[in-house]
Amino acid sequence: MQALIDVTLPIFGIMLAGYLAGRFRLLGQDSTAALNGFVYFIALPALFFKAMAGAPFSDIFDGPFLTAWYGGQIGVFLLAVLIARFVFADRIGALSMHGIAAIFSNTGYMGIPLLMTAFGDVMTLPAVIITVANGAVVMAVLTAILEVDRSTGRMRDIARDVILGVVKSPLVLSASLGILFSAGGIPLPGPAVTFLDLLGDAAGPCALFAMGLFLVGQSIRRGAVEVCWVSALKLIAHPLLTWVIATHMLDMPTHFVAAAVIMAALPTGSLIFVVGERYGVYVQRAAAIILVSTIASVPTVSFVVQYYVSG
Numbered sequence: 001m002q003a004l005i006d007v008t009l010p011i012f013g014i015m016l017a018g019y020l021a022g023r024f025r026l027l028g029q030d031s032t033a034a035l036n037g038f039v040y041f042i043a044l045p046a047l048f049f050k051a052m053a054g055a056p057f058s059d060i061f062d063g064p065f066l067t068a069w070y071g072g073q074i075g076v077f078l079l080a081v082l083i084a085r086f087v088f089a090d091r092i093g094a095l096s097m098h099g100i101a102a103i104f105s106n107t108g109y110m111g112i113p114l115l116m117t118a119f120g121d122v123m124t125l126p127a128v129i130i131t132v133a134n135g136a137v138v139m140a141v142l143t144a145i146l147e148v149d150r151s152t153g154r155m156r157d158i159a160r161d162v163i164l165g166v167v168k169s170p171l172v173l174s175a176s177l178g179i180l181f182s183a184g185g186i187p188l189p190g191p192a193v194t195f196l197d198l199l200g201d202a203a204g205p206c207a208l209f210a211m212g213l214f215l216v217g218q219s220i221r222r223g224a225v226e227v228c229w230v231s232a233l234k235l236i237a238h239p240l241l242t243w244v245i246a247t248h249m250l251d252m253p254t255h256f257v258a259a260a261v262i263m264a265a266l267p268t269g270s271l272i273f274v275v276g277e278r279y280g281v282y283v284q285r286a287a288a289i290i291l292v293s294t295i296a297s298v299p300t301v302s303f304v305v306q307y308y309v310s311g
Contacts, residue, residue: 005298006117011106011109011110011208011294012294014205014208014209014212015208015209015211015212015215015291016212017209017212018208018209018210018211018212018213018215019212019213019215019216020212021209021212021213022212022213022214022215022216023216027213031210031213032210032213032214032277033277035206035207035209035210035213036207036210036273036274036277036278038202038206039202039203039206039207039210039274040170040171040274040275040278041170042199043199043200043202043203043206044135044170044171044174044200044203044271044274045170045171045173045174046174046195046196046199046200046203047108047135047196047199047200047201047203048132048135048136048171048174048175048178049174049175049177049178049181049196050178050188050193050196050197050200051128051131051132051178051200052132052136052174052175052177052178052179052181052182053177053178053181053182053186053188054178054182054188054193055128055129055132055182056182057179057182057183057185059125059129060129060132060179060182062129062256064250064251064252064256065126065129065252065256065260066129066133067245067250068242068245068246068249068250068252068257068260069130069133069134069242069260069263069264070133070137071241071242071245071249072103072238072239072241072242072245072260072264073103073138073238075241076099076102076103076233076234076237076238076241077099077100077102077103078099079233079237080098080099080101080102080103080230080233081095081096081098081099083229084098084099084226088226091149092145092148092149093145093146093149093150093279093281093282094281094282096142096145096146096149097142097146097272097275097276097281097282097285097286098226098230098282098285100138100142100272101230101234101268101272101282101285101286101289102230102233102234102237102238102268103138103233103234103238104134104138104268104269104271104272105130105134105234105238105263105264105265105266105267105268105269106266106267106268106269106270106290106294107127107130107131107134107135107263107266107269108131108135108203108204108269109204109208109269109270110266110267110269111127111130111131111262111263111266112127112128112131114262114266114301114305115127115259115262115263118305118309119255119258119308119309122255123255123258123259126255126256126259126260127259127263130259130260130263132175134263134269135171135175135271136171136172136175139169139171139172139271139275140169140171140172140175142275143169143171143172143275146275146279146281147164149281150279204270207270207271207273207274208270210273210274210277211270211273211287211290211291214273214277214283214287215287215291222284222288223284223285223288226285227285227288227289227292228292230268230285230289230293231267231268231289231292231293231296234267234268234289234293235265235267235293235296235297235300235301236300238264238265239261239262239264239265239304241264242260242261242264243257243261243264246260246261258308261304261308262301262304262305262308265297265300265301265304266297266301267290267293267294267296267297267301268286268289268290268293268294269290270290272286272289272290273286273287273290
């Protein structure tokens with residue numbers, strides 16, 4: 001419990017700092033967009049590239065582990081989108097954001113420190129694999145869907161726009177380049193590692209601060225039913241399905257099972273807000289889901305962590 005509180009309190013603190021900065025108008029009117037632009041185009045690509053380039057190529061593609069992770073994500077995503085299609089009746093872009101918000105965990109800035117604090121270095125590898133898989137692949141899929149949603153014209157033109165949108169995405173480009181470095185065994189020089197660390201470490205705080213800025217004047221009561229529903233899917237359905245797949249359908253080391261289930265139990269990550277703001281889709285609800293799911297995750301994640309610590 002204490003380990004989780006130690007991780008979540010700074011997250012709320014940064015969001016609160018952003019909210020207060022916006023509330024007292026300490027920054028300019030375009031500060032949210034500027035911060036999100038920095039995160040999306042500079043900080044996150046540095047983080048993705050360094051994580052991929054620094055991981056052994058064979059470790060990036062651990063079949064059973066990734067099957068458990070993506071199996072849980074795909075199942076909950078389809079459930080969320082199917083129900084949302086009939087209950088909330090949004091466009092495909094909003095529906096995809098709805099589904100991704102139910103499966104996109106705050107792995108980098110909550111999951112990694114939580115696992116390291118609770119279990120030690122044995123969790124380093126599975127934590128990094130999930131963080132990279134969660135960030136790069138899921139964001140590539142989401143980018144493709146959002147490009148489809150905003151494209152008009154003939155199918156050939158839509159397909160071209162989608163491919164270009166994904167290929168030009170800084171998140172996809174940086175992760176792909178990192179995989180090439182990993183596959184080629186190309187080491188990063190010390191100054192480059194320091195440079196990437198400095199930029200990458202700024203991604204989480206800046207995204208959380210920008211979200212706090214955005215929340216000024218927003219009401220989380222708007223769309224409260226949807227926000228609570230998505231938060232419940234994220235905190236309960238996602239880890240439960242991941243646990244079923246990892247324990248009853250696959251043969252995995254115990255600490256890999258624990259890493260997958262705990263990471264699935266985490267609240268929605270702030271990158272959803274960054275991408276939503278970039279495309280102008282689902283921004284207010286994304287911010288509310290991140291806030292509500294993070295608050296509600298304290299007892300639920302504590303239960304899951306305690307289950308594996310005591311087991």
